[in-house]
Amino acid sequence: MVVLSTHGLGARFGSRQVLRDVTLPPCYGGEVVAVIGPNAAGKSTLFRRLAAILPGAGECRLEGVRDADRAIAYMPQDQTASAVLTVFESILLARKQVSGWRLERSDLVAVEQALAALDMGDLANEILSELSGGQRQLVGFAQCLVREPQVLLLDEPTSALDMHRQLEAMRQVRSLAHDDGMLVLIALHHLDLALKFADKVALLSDGTLHDFGTAAGVLTPENLAATFRIRARVELCSQGKPHLIVDDAI
Amino acid sequence: MTDLHTEALTLAGRDAYQALSVRRWIVLLVLVLGVCIALVGDLSTGPASYGLGEIVRTLVLPAEADAQMRVIVWSIRMPSALMGVVVGVALAIGGAQMQTILNNPLASPFTLGISAGASFGAALALAFGVALVPMAGDYIVAANAFVVAMATAFLIHLASLRRGASIQVIVLLGIALVFSFNTALAILQYFAAEQAVAAIVFWTMGSLTKATWPKLAITAIVVGLTLPVFLHRRWQLTALRLGEARAASFGIPVRRLRLETLILVSLLTAIPVAFVGTIGFIGLVGPHIARMMVGEDQRFLLPASALTGALIMSLSSILAKIAVPGAVLPIGIVTSAIGLPVFLYLILRSGREIW
Numbered sequence: 001m002v003v004l005s006t007h008g009l010g011a012r013f014g015s016r017q018v019l020r021d022v023t024l025p026p027c028y029g030g031e032v033v034a035v036i037g038p039n040a041a042g043k044s045t046l047f048r049r050l051a052a053i054l055p056g057a058g059e060c061r062l063e064g065v066r067d068a069d070r071a072i073a074y075m076p077q078d079q080t081a082s083a084v085l086t087v088f089e090s091i092l093l094a095r096k097q098v099s100g101w102r103l104e105r106s107d108l109v110a111v112e113q114a115l116a117a118l119d120m121g122d123l124a125n126e127i128l129s130e131l132s133g134g135q136r137q138l139v140g141f142a143q144c145l146v147r148e149p150q151v152l153l154l155d156e157p158t159s160a161l162d163m164h165r166q167l168e169a170m171r172q173v174r175s176l177a178h179d180d181g182m183l184v185l186i187a188l189h190h191l192d193l194a195l196k197f198a199d200k201v202a203l204l205s206d207g208t209l210h211d212f213g214t215a216a217g218v219l220t221p222e223n224l225a226a227t228f229r230i231r232a233r234v235e236l237c238s239q240g241k242p243h244l245i246v247d248d249a250i
Numbered sequence: 251m252t253d254l255h256t257e258a259l260t261l262a263g264r265d266a267y268q269a270l271s272v273r274r275w276i277v278l279l280v281l282v283l284g285v286c287i288a289l290v291g292d293l294s295t296g297p298a299s300y301g302l303g304e305i306v307r308t309l310v311l312p313a314e315a316d317a318q319m320r321v322i323v324w325s326i327r328m329p330s331a332l333m334g335v336v337v338g339v340a341l342a343i344g345g346a347q348m349q350t351i352l353n354n355p356l357a358s359p360f361t362l363g364i365s366a367g368a369s370f371g372a373a374l375a376l377a378f379g380v381a382l383v384p385m386a387g388d389y390i391v392a393a394n395a396f397v398v399a400m401a402t403a404f405l406i407h408l409a410s411l412r413r414g415a416s417i418q419v420i421v422l423l424g425i426a427l428v429f430s431f432n433t434a435l436a437i438l439q440y441f442a443a444e445q446a447v448a449a450i451v452f453w454t455m456g457s458l459t460k461a462t463w464p465k466l467a468i469t470a471i472v473v474g475l476t477l478p479v480f481l482h483r484r485w486q487l488t489a490l491r492l493g494e495a496r497a498a499s500f501g502i503p504v505r506r507l508r509l510e511t512l513i514l515v516s517l518l519t520a521i522p523v524a525f526v527g528t529i530g531f532i533g534l535v536g537p538h539i540a541r542m543m544v545g546e547d548q549r550f551l552l553p554a555s556a557l558t559g560a561l562i563m564s565l566s567s568i569l570a571k572i573a574v575p576g577a578v579l580p581i582g583i584v585t586s587a588i589g590l591p592v593f594l595y596l597i598l599r600s601g602r603e604i605w
Contacts (some may be wrong), residue, residue: 097502123438
């Protein structure tokens with residue numbers, strides 16, 4: 001099983017320290033870990049540090065990895081692209097970064113499977129630059145899936161999706177973790193989604209790790225007031241499911 | 251039912267992808283054919299009028315042709331025609347990769363000032379014998395052009411690395427470089443001797459008549475060495491067009507790839523410009539036409555750009571020889587005349603996205 005942990009992760013842009021001493025407790029394969037926090041809390045920076053595309057202080061440890069080159073797949077927040085490539089081609093492109101030099105039949109099959117998993121086969125022949133924001137996010141998600149990683153880092157993959165697609169995408173994320181044993185770290189703005197789908201929640205604020213634990217344990221009125229500056233609480237509905245009730249901004 | 255539906259749709263995706271690939275191979279084959287025909291046409295045109303049959307006979311059986319014919323075909327027309335093809339390949343590939351690494355549809359050696367820089371370097375040698383590379387000997391003009399062209403490319407690269415450097419900023423910098431080099435060139439011409447000015451003017455117009463077998467060999471070697479590197483990195487280079495963040499998320503060392511590609515592109519564009527002078531718009535127009543035909547998968551875009559560049563150069567070379575009876579126009583004039591309307595079309599086609 002893959003295990004990810006960090007010790008003292010930090011990053012700075014020029015003189016500005018945007019991530020400070022973030023030490024995540026061990027996160028295990030099979031878990032969905034939601035990374036939440038207000039704007040500029042350092043969520044994207046943390047993901048870029050974890051994906052090793054941003055230098056900085058501290059250490060990220062990954063154990064139980066089968067193939068170091070394809071262990072982590074990272075979906076950045078920015079999904080704009082002006083390339084004249086079809087959706088099929090752009091997903092294939094992600095696959096070819098981790099597979100062999102030549103184009104094999106297995107590559108094409110893997111692309112098909114990724115498209116089918118996200119129910120986006122009808123987009124296969126569309127040109128990437130002509131897609132909507134939500135469709136581009138799905139392509140970004142598929143680009144991660146097609147690489148068959150052990151750790152999935154998704155930076156706000158649902159921000160441009162409609163409600164149906166958000167729930168479908170989150171169900172897919174949970175299935176990848178619970179059924180396929182993948183470790184999924186997912187940055188979310190919708191706290192309700194974190195509450196419904198995450199096994200653990202990491203709450204960032206001002207570049208530091210404010211709290212880490214179960215969703216119910218982290219999404220407390222005190223934490224939400226201190227970091228998001230909202231008056232909110234978690235309550236169980238008539239069906240016994242937890243919901244976030246937001247009363248007001250502070 | 252939903253699964254079956256999805257399966258059918260994705261299979262259609264794979265089928266469509268494979269059909270697209272076949273179509274692209276056909277485009278490449280047609281381009282190869284076009285280049286071959288244009289090359290023969292280029293060899294067949296010139297001040298001395300020979301029939302196509304005679305030309306082909308001299309090409310196939312040079313020993314049986316008369317001496318004058320042999321010299322014209324093998325020593326004058328052949329290096330010039332092949333140089334046209336090789337320069338077209340080099341400039342178009344250089345332009346395609348420059349557009350890729352700068353993520354800028356208007357990038358080309360000509361629009362970003364690399365050609366103007368080469369002209370300035372060459373003029374330094376032609377006007378005052380200034381050698382930027384010691385011991386350059388007979389190749390002083392080419393060496394100077396190469397050095398300044400490379401320096402210009404690095405300047406653009408440094409600018410593109412700046413935070414917030416947009417497409418517009420890079421294009422404006424290119425325009426500023428073109429004007430700066432042109433101003434410097436004008437100052438050189440003002441102080442240069444009359445004969446040197448004539449040489450500079452002729453050089454800046456670009457001409458294949460300067461082609462020789464050794465120059466052709468050097469240019470072909472540079473193309474032969476760089477093209478396989480690009481082809482080997484085809485998946486990485488294509489991924490750059492998805493944007494820096496996503497390319498980096500694929501594990502691509504974006505900065506290193508950009509820098510290494512830029513070095514190769516500078517070599518690829520500076521060498522031909524150094525040998526045959528300024529030939530405009532091939533590096534801009536060639537890749538754009540190729541992109542319209544085969545998309546941006548570098549497995550197809552690279553050969554299609556190369557072949558389109560070669561085809562435009564060969565056709566321009568023919569036009570340069572037949573446009574004005576009894577005279578051979580510098581090919582740079584012809585490529586600019588063809589390229590400028592296409593350039594304007596690219597700018598005006600869309601308000602926001604030009605790809």
